[in-house]
Amino acid sequence: MDANKFLADILEQFEGDVNDANLDVPFKSLETWDSLTAAAIQVKIEDDYQVKVEDKNIRELTTFRDLYNFVLENKK
Amino acid sequence: MTKAFIKAVSYYLPTTYIDNEELNAIFPSWSADKISAKTGIFKRPIAKSEETSTDLAFKAATKLFQEHSIRVEEIDFILLCTQSPDYFLPTSACVLQDKLGIPTTAGALDFNLGCSGYVYGLSLAKGLISAGIAKNILFITAETYSKYIHANDKGNRSLFGDAAAATLISVDGIAEIGDFKLGTDGSGASNLIVRNGAFKHKQIIGEDEVDQEGNFIRNDNNLFMNGPEIFNFTARAVPNLVSTVLEQAQLTIEDIDLYIFHQANEYMLNFIRKKIGIPSEKFYIYLKDCGNTVSSTIPIALYEAMKNKIQPQSKVLLAGFGVGYSWGSTILYF
Numbered sequence: 451m452d453a454n455k456f457l458a459d460i461l462e463q464f465e466g467d468v469n470d471a472n473l474d475v476p477f478k479s480l481e482t483w484d485s486l487t488a489a490a491i492q493v494k495i496e497d498d499y500q501v502k503v504e505d506k507n508i509r510e511l512t513t514f515r516d517l518y519n520f521v522l523e524n525k526k
Numbered sequence: 527m528t529k530a531f532i533k534a535v536s537y538y539l540p541t542t543y544i545d546n547e548e549l550n551a552i553f554p555s556w557s558a559d560k561i562s563a564k565t566g567i568f569k570r571p572i573a574k575s576e577e578t579s580t581d582l583a584f585k586a587a588t589k590l591f592q593e594h595s596i597r598v599e600e601i602d603f604i605l606l607c608t609q610s611p612d613y614f615l616p617t618s619a620c621v622l623q624d625k626l627g628i629p630t631t632a633g634a635l636d637f638n639l640g641c642s643g644y645v646y647g648l649s650l651a652k653g654l655i656s657a658g659i660a661k662n663i664l665f666i667t668a669e670t671y672s673k674y675i676h677a678n679d680k681g682n683r684s685l686f687g688d689a690a691a692a693t694l695i696s697v698d699g700i701a702e703i704g705d706f707k708l709g710t711d712g713s714g715a716s717n718l719i720v721r722n723g724a725f726k727h728k729q730i731i732g733e734d735e736v737d738q739e740g741n742f743i744r745n746d747n748n749l750f751m752n753g754p755e756i757f758n759f760t761a762r763a764v765p766n767l768v769s770t771v772l773e774q775a776q777l778t779i780e781d782i783d784l785y786i787f788h789q790a791n792e793y794m795l796n797f798i799r800k801k802i803g804i805p806s807e808k809f810y811i812y813l814k815d816c817g818n819t820v821s822s823t824i825p826i827a828l829y830e831a832m833k834n835k836i837q838p839q840s841k842v843l844l845a846g847f848g849v850g851y852s853w854g855s856t857i858l859y860f
Contacts, residue, residue, distance in 0.1 A: 465563045465793070482563060489754035490797050493761040497801070505754075 451499070451525065456518050459498060463490040473515040491517075501525055530652035531699030532858065533662075534594035535829045537691035538586040539816055540577060544683070545569040553680040561684050566792025570687035570817035573670045580612045582690035583668035584625050590664075590692035598627050603660035604634040605650055607643035607667045607821045609849070610674065611636060614724075622666070633660065640718070641788045641848025642708075643667055643821030644691075645856055648844075649706045651695040663695040667821035674720050674749040678734070678742035682749055685791055687817030691825035701842070704857035707771040709763065714851035717755040721746040756848070757794055763853050765802045767845055771855040779803060782857070783840040784831060788847055789813045789823035810835060821846075836860055 453473060461468050465482045477483065492503045501524045503517075511517050546558035546568055562568050573582060583606060590596060606619040619634035628634075633654075639646050647665045654660040668690035675682045695703070722732050732747035744750045764787070772778065785804050787795060792813055799809045812827040819826060824844055828836075836842060840860040847853035 463797075482560065484564070485754050486564065486757055486791075486793055489757035489761075490793075493758060493797075493801075 451518075451522055453515075453518055456499075456521065457514055459494060460491055460514060460517065463487055463494060471514070473518060474513050476512050477514050477517065478512075495521055499525060527656050528658060528697055530655040530703045531696055532648075532701045532703060533694040533696040533699030534590055534596065535691065535693045535825050535832070536586060536590035536593050537689060537822060537826045537829055538582055538589055539571040539687070539689050540573045540582065542572055542574060543569045544572050549680065549684060556680050556684070564791070564793050565684060565817075566795075566811060566813045567684065567687075567817045568814050570672075570683075570685075571689060571819075572672045573688040577670070578612045579608045579610045579668040579670045579690065580618045580621055580625075582670065582688065583608075583618065583622055583666045583692070586668065586690035586692040587622065587626055587664060587666055590694060594694070596694060599629060600662045601626075601628045601664045602632050603651075603654055603663040604628060604632060605647050605663060605665045606634075606636045607639055607647050607665075608636060608669055609638055609640055609820070610670045618668070619666075628664070639850070639852055640669075640820050641790065641818075641823070642846035642850065642852040642854045644788075644824040645706070645844055645846040645854035646708065646852070647693075647821075648695065648703050648856060649708065649854065652703050652706075655695065655697060661697050665693045665695055667691050667825060669820040669822060671749060671820055676734075676742060676745050676748040679744075679748065680742070681753065682751060685818045686749075687819045689816060689819035689822040689826060691822040691829070693825055701858040701860045704859060705771075705774050706854060706856045707767055707774060708854040709767065709852070711759075711763075711851045714755070714759055717752040717759070717851075718750070718849040720749050723747065756790075757797075759851050760790070760794060760798060760847055761801065763851070764798050764845060764847055767847070767853055767855045768802055768843065771843065771845075771857065775857050777841070777857070781841060782808065782843045783837075784808055784810055784835055784842045785845070786810045786824055786827045786831060786842060787845045789827055790818055790848070820848075
């Protein structure tokens with residue numbers, strides 16, 4: 451699983467200037483983060499990576515890398 | 527079987543608005559830029575306190591008659607879609623028959639649906655025409671969700687606008703109404719609801735629920751929407767809805783000239799558009815000056831798209847989805 455492709459897929463769910471975001475940025479700190487962004491990320495990951503990300507996972511994970519590692523660990 | 531056509535469309539918006547700057551002044555942590563970036567909405571028409579959905583419906587119908595030189599004597603059926611009626615009873619459509627001067631020989635009924643309501647109304651109208659029951663149906667969508675929304679509910683106040691739209695459906699016209707795909711999943715009922723006020727919870731007085739910072743979450747007297755759950759439902763249901771209606775019509779995604787979906791919010795619309803694989807130039811968005819007007823978003827967008835995006839021979843796919851859950855789609859053949 452390509453980490454940069456994963457990051458691009460997730461960043462697509464944010465609007466505005468997210469070009470300087472990298473894997474070590476806390477995703478909930480981005481300006482346009484809200485509950486709809488979370489829902490979009492959950493659907494995107496389930497569709498494209500076949501991993502179910504629950505609300506509590508979103509609450510517990512901090513950076514894009516945490517999210518990437520979570521998907522990597524739970525991917526069948 | 528007699529074919530059914532859309533013959534004319536008009537709409538009416540209340541003249542008072544709330545814009546992003548006003549929302550920003552009420553909710554200082556809520557930036558105007560963030561609101562418009564996420565929702566695509568800059569202002570929402572809001573009915574005055576004494577102005578009801580039937581008032582908006584009357585104005586939309588009057589505009590339809592004037593703009594398209596339609597005589598009220600021609601109308602032989604009134605369909606009205608609303609979830610914010612003037613009364614529990616009588617039906618708003620009956621009140622409108624008298625106010626508009628439509629012949630007493632006309633049938634009239636209301637039906638209670640939200641964002642899927644326009645597509646459902648077209649399906650009912652087509653049924654009435656196909657069965658030879660009516661020839662000229664006045665179909666009105668009219669909603670004043672603002673009256674359900676709590677003053678402190680910044681999310682819903684940012685999204686919803688009040689409006690009414692009027693459509694004439696007839697045995698001839700500008701766009702033939704194609705076949706339908708409809709669907710329902712009542713397991714999602716609690717995710718978009720006004721819980722109190724009708725007979726299930728008539729005597730219960732709602733209280734404000736707030737989070738740790740004191741931000742408003744919900745009050746059961748008011749409109750409650752679980753945004754992430756509605757997003758999930760939409761992301762799952764709509765792509766399937768579109769593919770089944772296309773399959774039924776033996777058409778591909780490329781064959782459709784314009785897609786007009788219920789205008790929920792721009793963020794969600796773009797997510798579904800990309801998921802389905804619709805090019806942005808074929809995907810109509812009209813939210814900026816009216817917001818999510820529930821069952822009126824599709825006819826409002828249709829009216830605007832007919833000015834420059836829709837040509838003779840265009841195929842236009844409509845899809846409505848939301849409260850219920852309820853969804854529906856059809857194709858218009860111009």
